[in-house]
Amino acid sequence: MGAYRLLLAVLVAVSHMGKTFMGLNPGVVAVISFLIISGFVMTSLIERSYRAPAKIGLFYLDRALRLYPQFLFYFAASCAVIYFLLPGTPQAAELTLRNIAASLPIVPLGFYMFGAAGVEILPPAWSLGLEMCFYLVIPFLILYRARGVAFALSVAVFLAACLGFINTDLYGYRLLPGVLFMFLCGSYLYQARAKGLMIAGGSAVAAALIFVAIMAGWIERRPFNAEVTAGLALGVPAVYLLTKLGFHRIDEFLGNISYGVFLNHFVVMYLLRAFWPVAYDAPIVASVLALSLLFSGVSYYCVERPALKLRHGLRAGARHGAVQGREVAA
Template structure:
């Protein structure tokens, strides 16, 4: 799924440069597929490596080592670019000690709508906050067999938001209660059995029908409800089909740079805005993507790969030797 993940990162990037497709925001559609992929991959990771409550701390450490190295690199880079090149902008106003301190743990970024953080330093980071909330919960849902209850509760919240009874953008796209079932669709796709197959197929069909109802006016179009339902309808079959493909080195290479592209395109946009404050035409968009790919390749090789070795060590069982230390630290 590496090439697909890179495509999704590109869709997120161009959406932030004002590109729409037939009036729809492609970045939102892409984020929904990212959630499905995350549910699939986390279920695989936990079942194979962290499938007991005593191993949950190692799973969390694995996730920290996955997200933080490049996040910290590009968050600090964004702070520097904003400070030196974009004074007097809303981004510069976000460079406060308090906002930086609340952004660095990542989780608060997912709750920016409540005023906990100001997301302008690295705007795409809000979805990492959402991911972190999912990581905190998913081991318990799997080990204690609570996916079904969580799925049903999340669908109820999502439908309430999609129909306008709750804030559609917040509860139908950005917060875990309304999108947990999307993550869990990916979870069910891993080692899919009959009941799981019925759940994800029904969800995809229902999402497609909701999308049609929204675009035809039967259901009022509200912020991103069309894009989210479209993302579910397209993302579930895409992840299902791509998960059946065999490993390929080129696909892995493309997947390796996807996370960096997702994070760093705003940094590149900020730099270009400082020197060439023009509209995002095709030339500027291609320049942003080319630079983003280049920086992502470098950051993967020099920043993420060292952390990847430690993650492999944890999964191979080496992390069991540090569990007593983690427990003693927690107790202290």
């Protein structure tokens, strides 16, 4: 799934350079696949290493070790580029102590639309705030068998947003209540049984039908409702099929650098903007992507890999503790 994750990160970067496909924002479509993948991976992680209420704190620590190293690295890099090279810009105006402090816990970034944190320093990071919100709830949903209820409630919120009864952008794309069921589609794909496949597959089919209705004008097109439904319709089968593929080192490497590309492309864009005004034509887009890939490779090996060793040790300890617990119980 690594190559797919890198493709999604590239689509997000391309969308931030103003590129669309058939009138659709490819970055939004890609983000929905990221949510589905996250649901799958988090369920796998909890089931294999953290399936006990006492281990929820260890799960949170595991996730912090995953998100923070490169986030902090590129957040600091973006702050430096903005401060030294982009004075007087909207980005520089957001470079306040309050915004920096609010951004560091990551979660407030997911609520930037309510003024909880600034978003211009590292714009893609708002979705990390959404991701963190999901991390906070998924252990409880799995351990206490509450996924079904949460799924149904989230679908209701999403449909109300998609049809315009509540804010479509916020509750149909950016906030957890309306997109939780998309994460859970991925969760149901992990060791999928008939019920899980029916839920995830049915969601993809329903999303495809809604997308067709939006594009045909039968449902009013609102901010990103077409992209979100397209992302769900495409993402569920894509993730399901990709999880059936075997391990390959090249695929693993591509997946390893995807997170850096997702985070750092705005830093590259800010760097280019500092030296000359850029129109994002094909050569500039290619340059941004090439530099983003290069920087991501460096940051993965220099920043993330040390934390990766800590995460693996944490999981091994959690699994060892579970084995010992079963032996004592026996």
